Amino acid sequence: DTAVSQTPKYLVTQMGNDKSIKCEQNLGHDTMYWYKQDSKKFLKIMFSYNNKELIINETVPNRFSPKSPDKAHLNLHINSLELGDSAVYFCASSQGFTNTEAFFGQGTRLTVV
Amino acid sequence: GDSVTQMEGPVTLSEEAFLTINCTYTATGYPSLFWYVQYPGEGLQLLLKATKADDKGSNKGFEATYRKETTSFHLEKGSVQVSDSAVYFCALSDQPGKLIFGQGTTLQVKP
Numbered sequence: 001d002t003a004v005s006q007t008p009k010y011l012v013t014q015m016g017n018d019k020s021i022k023c024e025q026n027l028g029h030d031t032m033y034w035y036k037q038d039s040k041k042f043l044k045i046m047f048s049y050n051n052k053e054l055i056i057n058e059t060v061p062n063r064f065s066p067k068s069p070d071k072a073h074l075n076l077h078i079n080s081l082e083l084g085d086s087a088v089y090f091c092a093s094s095q096g097f098t099n100t101e102a103f104f105g106q107g108t109r110l111t112v113v
Numbered sequence: 114g115d116s117v118t119q120m121e122g123p124v125t126l127s128e129e130a131f132l133t134i135n136c137t138y139t140a141t142g143y144p145s146l147f148w149y150v151q152y153p154g155e156g157l158q159l160l161l162k163a164t165k166a167d168d169k170g171s172n173k174g175f176e177a178t179y180r181k182e183t184t185s186f187h188l189e190k191g192s193v194q195v196s197d198s199a200v201y202f203c204a205l206s207d208q209p210g211k212l213i214f215g216q217g218t219t220l221q222v223k224p
Contacts, residue, residue: 040216058211097210104149104158
């Protein structure tokens, strides 16, 4: 009964491909996030969703398209993958948009070759 | 813009040593401050937080005090264990829906 779960855990793909990462939370939270962690472990927010609506988009290239079918899910689709997209992507959730006490998933390590 | 700066790692200590990981921040408002911990192969977990000046957050023997005058939120523990080996992230939030993280500090504790 993992609180925030992401699939897959590892993803290796070629440049130019399109891939998706799925995220689900069973905490009843209404706010979800995607963060990117680079090779130096630097973490940066990509998107924030509140009640299925996009609230924050941190100048992420439009090749990245998040989708929230319901409050418990926030998926990340990436088109035309580039080498620089290689990173660990973390999904997170929190109870309420003003509450930034976030619960994180285990991460998806994306390697683009 | 707002930012968080942490001391560079790795920090290597012997078991039962005293730990300090420095964190300073730059923010235009009055942010909430957090320490998150990432154990190997896992996601981040909230370790402690403080929401206003002079607040002290504490958990599992770790402490940090929100110092507005020095814009700092240093993490301390009196006696570290091997199981504390992890990456520690200082973070701030002064805007709903957004955490700004420092670069992380790797702690290695040797028996």
